Structure formats: structure tokens, C-alpha cells
Amino acid sequence: MPARHEHDANAGGVSSIFGQSVTVASAGARSSLQLMIAFTPTRAAGLTRLEDFLPHAVGNYARRRNFDLPGHANVSRMSPWLRHRVVTEAEVIAAVVARHGPEMAEKFLSEVTWRLYFKGWLERRPSVWAAYKIERQAAWNRMQTESGLRHQWEAACRGETGIACFDHWAQELTQSGYLHNHARMWCASIWIFTLGLPWTLGADFFLRHLLDGDAASNTLSWRWVAGLQTRGKHYLAQADNIATYTDGRFAPTGLAEDASALNGPPHPPLGPCPTTDPIQADLRSGLLLTEDDLHPDPLLANGLAPVATATLQATTGRSILVSSAQAVDFTRAAIADCTTRLTDRLGPITACVDTDEILHWASAHRLEQVVMHNAAVGPARDALEGLRAKLLDHGVRFSVQVRPLDALASQHATAGFYKFRAALPEIIALAQP
Numbered sequence: 001m002p003a004r005h006e007h008d009a010n011a012g013g014v015s016s017i018f019g020q021s022v023t024v025a026s027a028g029a030r031s032s033l034q035l036m037i038a039f040t041p042t043r044a045a046g047l048t049r050l051e052d053f054l055p056h057a058v059g060n061y062a063r064r065r066n067f068d069l070p071g072h073a074n075v076s077r078m079s080p081w082l083r084h085r086v087v088t089e090a091e092v093i094a095a096v097v098a099r100h101g102p103e104m105a106e107k108f109l110s111e112v113t114w115r116l117y118f119k120g121w122l123e124r125r126p127s128v129w130a131a132y133k134i135e136r137q138a139a140w141n142r143m144q145t146e147s148g149l150r151h152q153w154e155a156a157c158r159g160e161t162g163i164a165c166f167d168h169w170a171q172e173l174t175q176s177g178y179l180h181n182h183a184r185m186w187c188a189s190i191w192i193f194t195l196g197l198p199w200t201l202g203a204d205f206f207l208r209h210l211l212d213g214d215a216a217s218n219t220l221s222w223r224w225v226a227g228l229q230t231r232g233k234h235y236l237a238q239a240d241n242i243a244t245y246t247d248g249r250f251a252p253t254g255l256a257e258d259a260s261a262l263n264g265p266p267h268p269p270l271g272p273c274p275t276t277d278p279i280q281a282d283l284r285s286g287l288l289l290t291e292d293d294l295h296p297d298p299l300l301a302n303g304l305a306p307v308a309t310a311t312l313q314a315t316t317g318r319s320i321l322v323s324s325a326q327a328v329d330f331t332r333a334a335i336a337d338c339t340t341r342l343t344d345r346l347g348p349i350t351a352c353v354d355t356d357e358i359l360h361w362a363s364a365h366r367l368e369q370v371v372m373h374n375a376a377v378g379p380a381r382d383a384l385e386g387l388r389a390k391l392l393d394h395g396v397r398f399s400v401q402v403r404p405l406d407a408l409a410s411q412h413a414t415a416g417f418y419k420f421r422a423a424l425p426e427i428i429a430l431a432q433p
């Protein structure tokens with residue numbers, strides 16, 4: 001690891017992660033951690049956050065969104081709700097456009113579009129997620145025999161590297177479950193290029209702790225920082241950029257500001273777009289809810305009347321380690337909020353942990369059809385592997401519904417973001433209620 005020093009004179013402070021006492025990077029860091037944001041895992045709270053953010057979604061957002069400041073008031077902080085579709089991308093896009101019009105809100109709409117793009121991109125290339133997991137396992141195996149690597153990884157996860165800004169963000173992540181986008185970029189860059197740690201373990205660290213932990217946005221962003229996503233182009237955290245966009249809270253020295261991009265295989269060939277199965281209205285149907293989509297309202301509005309509902313939480317599949325309690329709890333509570341909110345319309349609710357339990361639930365309720373919104377490439381899709389065949393073996397139809405925005409996104413996610421972005425007018429049109 002290259003030598004590094006920080007100009008931050010205010011080192012000190014104690015907090016607890018991994019059940020141990022650790023040093024918080026600075027008084028500046030300490031005060032910003034005190035401003036941690038509340039993420040309440042309900043649709044009502046997500047809609048309130050959206051409503052509060054709407055007036056700020058244009059000028060201030062466009063000018064100040066790159067500043068990583070305590071409280072993160074310059075950005076929406078909508079991601080935990082969006083990730084689980086407690087509030088959907090379509091609802092956010094429609095609300096912003098209704099308030100400001102598409103031109104004024106162009107910057108914000110563009111950022112939401114990144115999320116759709118990444119999802120569509122991974123949907124067409126699921127082997128990138130599979131390859132990530134294999135590479136992550138290999139990096140994990142290396143750590144069992146390389147004690148130096150293991151110590152560096154532990155220090156990074158605990159926020160004890162001695163790089164004050166990095167340590168602050170690592171602790172903010174583990175304590176709050178959220179990081180500003182710029183901090184994610186700097187953190188990932190320092191992890192890969194300055195600390196020299198395997199990128200897959202960094203992506204795993206994020207996915208384990210983020211309330212918005214998302215296979216597509218996280219994996220592809222880490223790949224982008226590493227130079228694997230836009231091949232040959234990587235993101236190097238620069239000390240002056242960090243100082244500017246943290247309002248001078250951090251001024252690191254010794255960052256690897258001229259490291260080379262990582263090498264990796266070319267992108268796999270494009271796979272097919274996901275397709276929607278028909279729903280047979282006359283069949284005795286059950287609804288399957290996953291943490292990827294907690295807004296079944298359009299299915300219910302279109303006439304689906306489930307006699308029973310099953311839920312599947314797949315947070316265990318996010319990480320090679322146990323996912324953080326707050327990520328697990330946020331997801332669990334968001335699922336509970338959905339079933340409580342729609343309690344009269346969902347029938348009895350059964351929490352399932354795997355496909356065998358889903359099968360058992362389907363037979364217990366004598367279902368002829370199981371309907372769900374598509375689970376994206378990632379832990380929920382992994383957990384459902386083989387379900388279609390198992391249900392069919394038992395004479396139960398499986399009807400997966402792809403949301404129109406997801407269908408459009410996967411159709412357009414054939415190359416880079418800027419090509420994709422040309423579809424923004426179509427995205428906005430589809431998002432209208």
C-alpha cells in the first residue's frame with residue numbers, strides 16, 4: 001500500500017461497528033455522522049421524501065448535487081425506496097416532470113435514467129453478475145491465505161486505513177447504510193487504486209451495507225470506476241476534487257492519482273430482452289412479492305385478485321458475508337409495509353425463504369398460477385432460480401410481469417449510457433400515470 005498522509009488535524013472520536021470500538025476519522029466526520037438521515041421503510045415515508053425533494057429537483061440539484069455535505073440535502077436520498085420499488089422510478093419521473101417539465105429537470109431525470117440503464121444493461125448480460133460472484137469468491141479465498149491482504153481489507157471495512165476521508169465514508173456507510181454518489185466514486189477508487197484491494201470485495205462491502213444495495217447499479221458502478229465497464233476508462237479520485245466537493249472537510253495526500261485501469265474480459269454478447277408472460281384471469285392465482293418490487297398496485301389494478309401472497313427476501317444473497325442488520329431490517333420492514341398497506345387485497349401472507357417453500361405455499365393454497373413482477377438479475381433472481389420448472393412440474397403456471405419501463409430499458413441498453421439517454425423522451429412518456 002503506498003504511503004499516505006492526511007491534513008486532517010482533528011482525528012479522534014469513537015463509534016462502534018462490527019461490535020468493536022473504532023476511531024472515527026475527524027471532528028468534521030463526527031459532526032456529519034450526527035446528521036445521519038432517517039430512512040423509514042414505508043411507502044408513506046418515501047412519498048413524503050419525494051414531496052419534500054420536489055422543489056429542489058432542478059436548480060439546486062443541478063448546481064450542488066456533486067457536493068458531499070453532512071445531511072446530503074442537495075440530493076434526493078430516494079435510493080432506498082427506489083431500489084425496492086416502494087416508490088417506483090415511474091412515479092418519481094412523473095412527479096418531477098409534472099412539477100418542473102422535462103427540460104428544467106433534465107439533470108435529475110438523467111440520474112434516475114442511470115438506474116434504469118444499469119438494470120437494462122445487466123438484464124441483457126446476466127453473466128456479468130455471475131462472473132462478479134465467481135471473482136468475488138476467488139478474492140475471498142485469497143484472503144484466507146494472504147494475511148496482509150486480509151488485514152488491509154479489515155482496515156478498509158472498519159474505516160481504519162489512516163486515509164481520513166476514506167475512513168469517514170466507510171464508517172458513514174456502515175453506520176447509516178447510505179453514501180453520497182461522489183463519496184461512492186471516491187471510496188471505490190481509493191479502494192481499488194490506492195489501497196490495491198480487489199474491486200469485487202469493495203463491491204461486496206457496499207452491497208452488504210447499502211440500504212439501496214442493488215446488483216446492477218453497484219456492480220456496474222464499481223466496474224466503471226475500475227475501468228472494466230467503459231473499457232480503458234477508469235475513475236481516479238483526485239485530492240483537489242475531494243477538497244472542493246467536501247467543502248474543504250478533507251484534503252488527502254498520497255492518493256494513487258495516475259494508476260492504470262484494471263483489465264478484464266470484453267463484454268459478453270447481448271442476451272435477449274426479458275418478456276412478460278400472459279396472466280390467465282380465470283385461474284386461482286397467488287402473488288409472489290420480492291424485495292425488488294414492492295409496488296404490486298398495477299397488477300391489482302389490472303384485475304389480479306390473489307387468493308394468497310408469498311414474500312421472498314433475498315438479502316442473504318447480497319454478500320459473501322452476512323448482510324448488515326440495517327439493510328436486512330430495512331428490506332424486511334419495507335416488505336411488511338407493502339403487505340400491511342394492501343392487506344385487504346392480498347389474501348393470507350406467507351414469508352418464504354426459497355423455491356421449495358414457494359412451491360409448498362402454492363400447493364397449500366391450491367394455486368393454478370403464480371404471478372410476480374420481474375425480479376432483476378441479482379440476489380432475488382438467484383433465489384428464484386428453477387422456480388418456473390418446479391411450478392410447471394406441479395401444474396402451476398408462472399407469470400412474470402416485466403414493467404414497461406424495464407422492458408424499454410433493456411431494449412435500449414445495448415451500448416453506452418449516452419446512446420441510451422436518447423430514449424429519455426420515451427421513458428418520460430411511459431412514466432406518465
Ligand SMILES: Cc1cc2nc3c(=O)[nH]c(=O)nc-3n(C[C@H](O)[C@H](O)[C@H](O)COP(=O)(O)OP(=O)(O)OC[C@H]3O[C@@H](n4cnc5c(N)ncnc54)[C@H](O)[C@@H]3O)c2cc1C
Binds near residue numbers: 112114217
Ligand atoms: C461505486 C458505486 C456504487 C453504487 N451502488 C449503488 C447501489 O447499490 N444502489 C443504487 O441505487 N445506486 C448505487 N450507486 C449509484 C448512486 O450513487 C446512488 O443511486 C445515489 O447516490 C443515491 O442517492 P440519491 O437517491 O440521493 O441520488 P439522487 O442524486 O437524488 O438521484 C435520484 C435517483 O437516481 C438514481 N441514481 C442517481 N445516480 C445514479 C447513478 N450514478 N447510478 C445509478 N442510479 C443513480 C438513484 O435511484 C437515485 O435514488 C452507486 C454508485 C457508485 C459510484
